[in-house]
Amino acid sequence: MSQHSLVELAQSRVAVHAEAAVEAADGRLGYLRREGLREFVRMGIPTTRHEEWKYTNVFPFIGQDFTYRPTHWGSVSAQNTMPASAKEIASALGQHVSVRIVDGCVIVDDSTLPSGVEIIELTPELVENDAAIAGALGSGAPMNTHPFVALNTALLESGVVLRIGKDVRVEPPIHVSIETSDSTSPTLITPRLLVIAEQGAEVDIVQSHHVFGEATVLDATVVEFVVSAMAHIRYFKIADDADAARSISSVSADVHRDATFTSHALSIGGRFVRNDLALRLCEPSSQGFLFGVSLLADHEYTDNHTVVDHMVPHCHSEELYKGIYDGSSTGVFNGKIYVRPQAQKTTAYQSNHTLLLSSKAQVQAKPQLEIWADDVKCSHGATMGQVDEEAIFYFRSRGIDKDTAKALLTYAFITEVVEKISLDGLRELLTRRIARKLSTDTLLS
Amino acid sequence: MTPLLQISNLHASIDDREILKGINLTVNAGEIHAIMGPNGSGKSTLASVLAGREDYTVTAGSVVFQGKELLDLVPEERSREGLFLAFQYPVEIPGVSTANFVKTAVNEVRKHRGQEPLDPAAFLALMRERMALVEMDPSFLQRSLNEGFSGGEKKRNEVFQMAMLDPVLSVLDETDSGLDIDALRIVASGVNALRRSDNATIVITHYQRLLDHIVPDFVHVLWNGRIVKSGDKSLALELEQRGYDWLKQEAAVEA
Ligand SMILES: Nc1ncnc2c1ncn2[C@@H]1O[C@H](COP(=O)(O)OP(=O)(O)OP(=O)(O)O)[C@@H](O)[C@H]1O
Numbered sequence: 144m145s146q147h148s149l150v151e152l153a154q155s156r157v158a159v160h161a162e163a164a165v166e167a168a169d170g171r172l173g174y175l176r177r178e179g180l181r182e183f184v185r186m187g188i189p190t191t192r193h194e195e196w197k198y199t200n201v202f203p204f205i206g207q208d209f210t211y212r213p214t215h216w217g218s219v220s221a222q223n224t225m226p227a228s229a230k231e232i233a234s235a236l237g238q239h240v241s242v243r244i245v246d247g248c249v250i251v252d253d254s255t256l257p258s259g260v261e262i263i264e265l266t267p268e269l270v271e272n273d274a275a276i277a278g279a280l281g282s283g284a285p286m287n288t289h290p291f292v293a294l295n296t297a298l299l300e301s302g303v304v305l306r307i308g309k310d311v312r313v314e315p316p317i318h319v320s321i322e323t324s325d326s327t328s329p330t331l332i333t334p335r336l337l338v339i340a341e342q343g344a345e346v347d348i349v350q351s352h353h354v355f356g357e358a359t360v361l362d363a364t365v366v367e368f369v370v371s372a373m374a375h376i377r378y379f380k381i382a383d384d385a386d387a388a389r390s391i392s393s394v395s396a397d398v399h400r401d402a403t404f405t406s407h408a409l410s411i412g413g414r415f416v417r418n419d420l421a422l423r424l425c426e427p428s429s430q431g432f433l434f435g436v437s438l439l440a441d442h443e444y445t446d447n448h449t450v451v452d453h454m455v456p457h458c459h460s461e462e463l464y465k466g467i468y469d470g471s472s473t474g475v476f477n478g479k480i481y482v483r484p485q486a487q488k489t490t491a492y493q494s495n496h497t498l499l500l501s502s503k504a505q506v507q508a509k510p511q512l513e514i515w516a517d518d519v520k521c522s523h524g525a526t527m528g529q530v531d532e533e534a535i536f537y538f539r540s541r542g543i544d545k546d547t548a549k550a551l552l553t554y555a556f557i558t559e560v561v562e563k564i565s566l567d568g569l570r571e572l573l574t575r576r577i578a579r580k581l582s583t584d585t586l587l588s
Numbered sequence: 589m590t591p592l593l594q595i596s597n598l599h600a601s602i603d604d605r606e607i608l609k610g611i612n613l614t615v616n617a618g619e620i621h622a623i624m625g626p627n628g629s630g631k632s633t634l635a636s637v638l639a640g641r642e643d644y645t646v647t648a649g650s651v652v653f654q655g656k657e658l659l660d661l662v663p664e665e666r667s668r669e670g671l672f673l674a675f676q677y678p679v680e681i682p683g684v685s686t687a688n689f690v691k692t693a694v695n696e697v698r699k700h701r702g703q704e705p706l707d708p709a710a711f712l713a714l715m716r717e718r719m720a721l722v723e724m725d726p727s728f729l730q731r732s733l734n735e736g737f738s739g740g741e742k743k744r745n746e747v748f749q750m751a752m753l754d755p756v757l758s759v760l761d762e763t764d765s766g767l768d769i770d771a772l773r774i775v776a777s778g779v780n781a782l783r784r785s786d787n788a789t790i791v792i793t794h795y796q797r798l799l800d801h802i803v804p805d806f807v808h809v810l811w812n813g814r815i816v817k818s819g820d821k822s823l824a825l826e827l828e829q830r831g832y833d834w835l836k837q838e839a840a841v842e843a
């Protein structure tokens with residue numbers, strides 16, 4: 144699918160809806176779709192000349208003839224079996240709430256839905272009748288700067304709204320499993336999630352992506368979070384490690400007074416993973432914690448683009464990304480921090496550390512700090528290195544062979560970030576996956 | 589009796605600079621040897637070459653350890669065969685707990701000896717027992733290996749690892765440096781407790797005070813890549829009195 148055909152696809156879907164409703168009356172959703180289309184046409188598919196897409200080249204796969212699987216709601220009976228990789232996560236989470244999006248079809252198992260949690264279909268009616276949802280939808284996602292967010296928005300017909308009621312602390316994590324099962328033809332999916340944590344709410348959300356089969360899947364998922372005052376959201380995004388997956392995911396979060404948003408971008412593989420994360424600390428005393436682990440080999444690719452916007456005084460952000468690159472893999476980290484003129488007493492820390500295991504592996508790291516306030520504490524640090532030969536010798540001198548020594552030291556490099564994962568089952572699963580990837584079982588004892 | 593370790597005419601260099609210039613040394617089971625000598629004379633280099641550090645090139649000589657040519661083995665094999673080096677400067681390893689490291693090492697050695705891995709409870713009990721030997725607090729087990737350990741704590745940790753691995757030949761490279769007076773006594777008594785008729789120890793040190801606790805059978809002086817003098821424990825006392833200059837002159841005359 145060329146840009147032209149992606150535009151055509153978006154145009155035709157927007158037109159269908161415009162016909163169905165009188166233009167003026169198709170409301171906020173219709174407006175967003177038209178805006179999305181306009182922006183997508185304006186920006187086009189980003190080339191590597193685009194500063195933000197310098198290393199993320201979509202052209203090798205974008206030209207395929209994608210079958211579009213629009214998001215729609217199905218019933219539990221339509222449930223087909225979960226892929227093993229998704230099951231592994233589901234079972235690691237123990238008791239949890241399951242939201243699956245299978246080839247665009249949303250399947251919610253609400254049998255385990257705790258009270259105070261709503262998982263609802265995003266419809267034009269909902270958007271018209273619920274001011275909170277209307278206000279939140281499309282307000283955080285960077286539709287004007289991110290071409291695939293614009294595409295997702297142009298195709299926004301349905302989606303998932305997750306709302307956690309005031310002061311509700313959700314015990315079981317919510318697992319959003321985005322799956323694609325067609326193994327014959329290239330597939331395009333554009334899942335859309337809106338998560339609203341009302342005042343004082345608390346929830347863990349685990350989002351994972353799974354692709355069956357050989358045919359390319361272009362997954363342009365957009366997730367928007369509203370973290371109301373005193374609410375706490377912990378969000379875990381696990382990249383697919385299937386070869387056919389092309390995942391371009393954009394996450395935005397608006398964090399309000401005394402609230403926190405914690406994100407973990409976990410890429411234990413993946414042929415093509417692009418994560419955009421935009422955090423807005425929009426009321427005083429809000430906090431953001433951004434963690435990332437990338438463990439790549441062969442020709443795998445992960446690009447993390449983060450933006451933390453300190454809009455008001457007294458906010459705190461902390462960012463720690465670590466990447467290990469073997470084979471001919473490539474890692475990109477681009478971390479922006481804006482501290483606006485009025486955002487005094489900001490504390491913002493960013494660090495990005497890289498371990499290169501192969502001379503063919505590459506890393507591109509770019510911290511960008513724009514600080515317009517003067518009474519702030521901001522820092523960034525980046526390191527790049529190889530496994531310490533002195534340390535390897537120390538291990539060997541104690542009877543531990545070279546490969547095991549390397550694996551242990553490699554794991555040691557990221558353990559600091561893995562330990563930040565507060566869900567025990569998920570942390571243990573990650574450790575197992577990392578051990579598998581480093582082909583050692585010594586980590587597990 | 590075949591010696592435990594027989595070093596013959598060992599030459600080693602780094603970046604084409606010869607540092608060991610023909611070392612000869614025989615160590616029998618049950619013996620303690622002290623190696624002394626001025627800074628830069630090659631003591632740590634000898635320890636590193638024995639342990640198998642790859643930065644050094646052995647240009648001549650042989651090292652026979654329990655009947656095997658040590659120089660043919662990679663470092664991990666040397667360790668599994670029973671050689672232990674307590675480092676002068678132990679490396680800090682963030683992210684690997686002391687317990688996990690020691691467990692991995694011990695199980696590698698057990699595997700080599702055809703033994704089953706120890707079960708976790710037995711292992712923990714053994715670790716606690718051996719830590720007590722050097723009066724190390726068990727809380728160190730959960731800490732990252734050597735990270736943020738004080739100089740003295742690092743040295744105790746080396747002797748703790750030695751106690752866990754139960755080596756045949758231990759080489760202690762300045763294990764006494766950085767230790768306070770009490771710690772020196774504790775570490776020395778740990779080393780003595782591990783002493784048996786079927787193992788041996790080489791202690792590299794600058795100071796007699798260690799040798800008051802770990803009493804050597806032989807004392808050797810290494811200077812400029814060679815052992816220029818050997819004697820019994822009284823040699824160390826003499827060095828304490830006279831320094832090295834007289835030996836350097838003797839060696840220069842002989843050369
Ligand atoms: N990696 C290296 N590169 C270059 N020179 C080295 C290296 N290692 C050792 N040397 C040199 O070899 C010589 C012997 O060093 P070594 O560390 O063995 O001395 P030492 O007897 O242990 O001294 P000290 O008592 O100070 O510990 C020194 O001149 C040192 O600078």
Ligand SMILES: [Mg+2]
Pocket residue numbers: 631632633676761762
């Ligand atoms: Mg030395």
